[in-house]
Amino acid sequence: MKPSSDSRVRGGVLILALALVGGTGCVVIDAANKNRYERQQRDAEAARQRRIADLAGAGDPAAQTLLAYALLTPSDPRQADAPRALALLEQAAAQDYGVAQAMLGDILAGSVEGFLRVPRGFPPDPRERARGITLLQREATKACFYRPGPGMYSVAPAQRLGQLLGAAGRPGEGLLWRARHILYCGGASARYLAAEVTSTRAKPELRTQALALLTLTGDAKAIAEARTTLPAEDAVAADRLADDLRRQVAASERDFPAPPRKELP
Numbered sequence: 001m002k003p004s005s006d007s008r009v010r011g012g013v014l015i016l017a018l019a020l021v022g023g024t025g026c027v028v029i030d031a032a033n034k035n036r037y038e039r040q041q042r043d044a045e046a047a048r049q050r051r052i053a054d055l056a057g058a059g060d061p062a063a064q065t066l067l068a069y070a071l072l073t074p075s076d077p078r079q080a081d082a083p084r085a086l087a088l089l090e091q092a093a094a095q096d097y098g099v100a101q102a103m104l105g106d107i108l109a110g111s112v113e114g115f116l117r118v119p120r121g122f123p124p125d126p127r128e129r130a131r132g133i134t135l136l137q138r139e140a141t142k143a144c145f146y147r148p149g150p151g152m153y154s155v156a157p158a159q160r161l162g163q164l165l166g167a168a169g170r171p172g173e174g175l176l177w178r179a180r181h182i183l184y185c186g187g188a189s190a191r192y193l194a195a196e197v198t199s200t201r202a203k204p205e206l207r208t209q210a211l212a213l214l215t216l217t218g219d220a221k222a223i224a225e226a227r228t229t230l231p232a233e234d235a236v237a238a239d240r241l242a243d244d245l246r247r248q249v250a251a252s253e254r255d256f257p258a259p260p261r262k263e264l265p
Contacts, residue, residue, distance in 0.1 A: 061093075062099070064091055065092045065100045065103065065148050066148050066149060067085075068086070068088040068092070069148045069152060071084055071088070072085045072116045072117050072118060073116065073117065073153070077117045080117030082118050082122065086107065089104040089107070099146045099147070101135050101138065102135070102139040102146035103146070103148070103153075103155060104132070105131075105135025105138075105139060105157070106132065106157075106160055107122070107123075108128045108131055109129050109132030109135075109160070109164050110123070110132070111160050113153050115153065133161065133164060133165070136157040136161050136164075137161065139155075140157035140158045140161065140180070141256050141257045141258070141259050142259055142260075143259050143260065144156060144157075144158070144181075144185035144186075144187065144259055156181060156187060158180045158184065158185060158187070159177070159181040159187055161173075161177035162175070162176075162177040162178030166178075175209060175212075178213055179216055179248070180249050182213060182217055183216055183246070183249055184249075184258045185259070190214060190222040191222065193210050193213050193214040193217065193222075194222045194225065196210035197210045197226040197229060204234060207230060207234065208230070208237050208238045209238075210226075211226055211234075211242075212238040212242040212245060213245075215239065215242040216242055216246070
């Protein structure tokens with residue numbers, strides 16, 4: 001028996017009504033989620049402002065550095081105050097506070113984690129970038145890692161120098177600082193370096209360098225597995241480079257002593 005036209009109409013109306021109910025429900029849920037998110041953002045910003053007010057009254061370098069961090073890490077980039085933060089870091093760094101010097105060096109040199117709200121392209125002056133590198137080199141002799149407080153952005157000066165100098169067209173210096181970070185600080189992930197070695201998209205020279213750095217980690221299993229992915233002559237070249245980097249690192253101690261393996265507060 002075929003359904004009547006009336007029943008088909010009633011069925012269509014029912015389906016449409018259900019669709020509208022479902023759609024309205026999604027809208028209501030989305031609106032509730034948006035309101036909740038905005039409320040959380042307002043609460044977080046209010047808490048940040050209270051923290052800024054509390055820290056602003058303290059003149060010690062640790063408080064100045066924490067205040068600078070707070071000014072550089074709002075959830076809304078438009079609320080960042082980079083000029084005031086940089087001024088505070090300069091004040092704290094002038095008091096020989098290592099955390100401030102490392103953060104300032106990191107920012108001036110142009111290597112900043114994504115959540116620090118520093119304007120793109122800052123600083124524009126190459127002399128400031130050079131000063132940032134000098135600050136990082138100095139701090140790399142004092143500690144392996146710096147962070148303003150628990151769970152906050154951190155700076156590993158030697159690692160940062162390796163990245164910056166390599167990107168600046170100074171690959172030899174970059175490799176030296178990457179090697180220092182590995183030998184002195186136990187830094188660099190063997191898994192990450194092994195992935196560099198085995199990458200078929202990387203140039204042979206870069207794969208050889210990665211194997212040399214991996215060799216410095218002493219991870220025998222990762223080294224053995226990575227070596228099998230390179231031609232024999234490239235693996236031998238990596239061994240020679242690893243030995244040369246060890247010598248370079250030892251020689252660099254004349255100007256940049258090895259740091260204690262300690263994380264500053």
